[in-house]
Each structure stands twice: as structure tokens, then as C-alpha cells.
Amino acid sequence: MRTSRARTTMIAGLAVLALATAACSSNSSSTSGGGGSGVALTGAGATFPDPIYEQWFEQFKAVQPGTSINYQAIGSGGGVEQFTAKTVDFGASDAPLQTDEISALPGPYIEVPTVLGGVVIAYNVSGLESGLKLDGATAAKIFQGQITTWNDPAIAALNPGVTLPATPISVVHRSDDSGTTFVFTSWLSSQSKAWESAVGADKSVNWPTGTGGDGNDGVAAAISQTDGSIGYLSFDFAVSSGLGIADIKRNDGTYVTPSVESISKAGGDLKLPISPDTNILNAKAQGAYPIASTTYLLLYKDETDAAKAQAIFDFVTWALTKGQDSVKQLNYSPLPSAVATQALHALSEMTANGQTMTASGSVSG
Numbered sequence: 001m002r003t004s005r006a007r008t009t010m011i012a013g014l015a016v017l018a019l020a021t022a023a024c025s026s027n028s029s030s031t032s033g034g035g036g037s038g039v040a041l042t043g044a045g046a047t048f049p050d051p052i053y054e055q056w057f058e059q060f061k062a063v064q065p066g067t068s069i070n071y072q073a074i075g076s077g078g079g080v081e082q083f084t085a086k087t088v089d090f091g092a093s094d095a096p097l098q099t100d101e102i103s104a105l106p107g108p109y110i111e112v113p114t115v116l117g118g119v120v121i122a123y124n125v126s127g128l129e130s131g132l133k134l135d136g137a138t139a140a141k142i143f144q145g146q147i148t149t150w151n152d153p154a155i156a157a158l159n160p161g162v163t164l165p166a167t168p169i170s171v172v173h174r175s176d177d178s179g180t181t182f183v184f185t186s187w188l189s190s191q192s193k194a195w196e197s198a199v200g201a202d203k204s205v206n207w208p209t210g211t212g213g214d215g216n217d218g219v220a221a222a223i224s225q226t227d228g229s230i231g232y233l234s235f236d237f238a239v240s241s242g243l244g245i246a247d248i249k250r251n252d253g254t255y256v257t258p259s260v261e262s263i264s265k266a267g268g269d270l271k272l273p274i275s276p277d278t279n280i281l282n283a284k285a286q287g288a289y290p291i292a293s294t295t296y297l298l299l300y301k302d303e304t305d306a307a308k309a310q311a312i313f314d315f316v317t318w319a320l321t322k323g324q325d326s327v328k329q330l331n332y333s334p335l336p337s338a339v340a341t342q343a344l345h346a347l348s349e350m351t352a353n354g355q356t357m358t359a360s361g362s363v364s365g
Contacts, residue, residue, distance in 0.1 A: 039064075039311040044072040045079020045092030046179050047215040048234040049295045051330050052115055053092070056323050060315055063362050067311045075215060077177020077203045083109075083298045089308055091298035094179020094234075095203060096278045108301035110350055111274040112343050113294040114319055116333035118235040118263040119184045120291070122243040124223050125150055125230075127165055131257065133158045135249035136191020142230060143171055143188065144195065145209030150228065158249075165228075172222045172231035175212025177203040183293040184232045187281050235263065236331040250290050251282050258289050264333040266292035272342040294335075302351045309352035310360065317359040320344050 043053075050073035057069040074082075076093040083091025084104050097111060121134055128150070134142075138154050141147045147154055151164040174181045182203045189196035199205050213219035216234050220241040223229045235258050238245050247255040256262050266283035274296065282290045297316060303309030320343050324334040335343065350357055358364070 039067045039307050041067065041069045041089045041308060041311055041315075042071075043069065043079075043090040043092060043297075044074050044082045044088045045298070046076045046094045046295055047073040047217065048094050048117055048180055048236075049092060049115060049332075051236055051240075052327055052332050055326065055330060056315075056319055059323070059326065060318060063318060064311070064314060064360070067315065069315065073215065075174075075176040076179030076182070080298070086300075090300075090312060092295065093298060094293060094295045095182035096274050096276055096296065097298070098276045102276070110299040110301050110346055112297045112299065112316060112320070112346055113270060113272075113274070113335060113339060114297055114343075115324075115327050116263050116267045116270075116280075116292060116294050116335060118258045118266075118289050118292050118333075119180055119187070119232055120235050120238045120258045121230065121246040121248070122220070122223055122233045122238040122241070123230040123246065124227060124243055125165065125167060126227050127163070128244055130244045130246075132162070132244065132246045133249065133255050134246045136188060140188045140192035140195040142169060143173070143208070143210070144198065145171065167228040170226050170229040171207075171210030172213055172219050172226075172229055173207050173210050174204075174216075174219060174232075175214050178215075179203060179293075179295070180216060180232065180234055181205065183279070183281070184291065186279060187291045190282060239331045248290050250288075254287075256287060256289050258291075260328050260331060260333050262287055262289040263292045264336070265289070267294070267333060267336045267339060270294055270336070270339050272339070272346055299347075299350060301349060302354060304353055306352045309350070309357065313347065313350055313352075313357045314360050314363045316347055317344065318363045320347070 053071055076095055079091040079093050080101055082088045148169055150167045156164055185205055186201040189201045213222040216237040219231045219233055220237050223231045223243055247257050249255050265285045265288035266280045268285055269280045269283045280292050320340050327334050
């Protein structure tokens, strides 16, 4: 009888201990989900937003000290591949997911714009300052290797009064699968039927001429090292590299200098949900820079790790709200408020093990 009572007492004690342990575990999980200790996220993709993403990750530590985010800027193509393979917690791309990429995904996804930027034509030519005027037809011929010197009559006709050297043109382009390439070649295709039929638009194309650089930084470095060179870069990289930047002719005949303000004007054309043909090229708003784009985070719609799901949800919520305040410091343009609201609505469809989510108090407060 005593043995039975002792056993009963021991079992009851173990049950209480188990309940207490479960409660602690539940509390720990909840704390982790809200940005507690030990939540490590990984992401990979576009190089264009890397400077602002790295700044955001650092700033977010003050909001949720327990969340660490490791992002590898390997290009949009690599980001889509790793997101598809589920080797990262989120992907990043400057180009919207295409139909074949969507069909290859392991499950439902969310595509969220984060900031606006511009793809600029940058150059390094002795004696030529920023502000050289170029239109789409002339740019297409340069990148096709059909215009080979800087004093070509086609360039001179766009720049009356400017002394152009006879320096040979050296084209630099991306060597990796790149959303920046997708944006730039899409614009060239909209401006030149010859380019559209011969080269087309994609993250990677068969370049008729030129040498390749890896990432925006690689292209910037190659242009900086060669007199007479020209290439395409995201606006932020071109500014930080001190290269000459061309004014681009809009479809209405006016020329626009790329800037935070002119890129922002193009953002009003962005509508969600994001589809394979989403773009803000050749925006109709007066003064809008014609080679403007946004960049996207790729998220799994339903996360099975509750702590990671909460950390991702919190970070993206913060990036779409308070994070927008700092983007101009790095020569990006913030999302228009209406677009940010649409993006937050898209994010609200994210779930953790099928359960709807809300932002933690550290983010929403």
C-alpha cells in the first residue's frame, strides 16, 4: 500500500514537473517568436538592395536584439534558386518571379516590394562629366556594339555643344543572373525593336559585346578602372562610385536626371499583387525617371518554425514602416505610402503553422 502511494505521489510530482517544463518551453518559444534570444535568419539574392538591407539588419538589432539576419548578396538569380531550394529563410530579387520560377516553387509564397531604385547608365570617360544625354535607341546600339566610339554622330546629336573624345567605347555588363540586368534589358527592349528581337530581356542575356562584372560592385569597379567604359548599375552604386551618370530621355521627349526624387515619382505606378510582368518602367508621371524599379523580398506563405516566422514577420513589418525613414540616406527611394500599405496587406497573409500572425509589440508599438 505504501509502495503504491509512493508511486502515485512520484507520478503526480513528475506530472507537475512536466507541466511546468512545458509552460517554460511555451514561454521561451513565445519570447523567441517575439524577437527573443537565438533567432537566426538567413537570406540571399539581389545585390542592388544589399546596402539598405545591411543597414536595416543593423538597425533592427535595436528593435529585437535577439534576432540576427545573415544576407548573402549573390544576385537575383541565385536568390530565387536558394529560395526555391528552401536553403534560406527568405530570398530577394530585383525582378518579379517569372511563370517558370513560380511553378518550380515548393509551395505558396508572398512577394513584397521593399524600396524603389533606378538602373542608371554609368560611364568613365576623361573630360565628360555627369549629365551626358542618352536615349533608348542610342543606348541599345552602344550595348549591341554598333556604336564604338564616344564621338559617334548618334551620341553627338543628343549632346550639342559637348566635346566628345574619339575614345573607344568599352561596354561592361553583369556576368551573373541579375535582376538589374532584367530591368535594364526590359527597358532597352521597350526602346529598340532591334534589341528586343536580337537580345531580349532576362536576368542573363547573350551580350553582343563587352566584358562582365560580378554584381553591381563588380560592374562599378570595372567601369572605374577603364577610361572609355560604360555600363549599367543601380543608382546607389553609381553614386557611391563617383562615376558619370547619364540623363535619360523619356517617352515624352524630356530628359530626366536619376535622383531619389525622380525615381520616387515612378513608384506611383506600382500595383500589387506582384505578377511576372510587374514593372514601373517608363512611368507616365511628369519627371519620373524611366528606368526605375523596385526590389522584392520572397517569403514562404506558411512557416513551420514559429520563432523564425515571427522574426521574419516583424522585420518585414518594420522595414515597410519605420525602415522607410532611412532609405534616402543610401540613395534609395521609399515606397509610396499607398504601395507600402498594399505590401503590408500582402504580408498579412503569412502564417505560422497555419495560424495568422500579428507584429510583436516591439515593432507595432
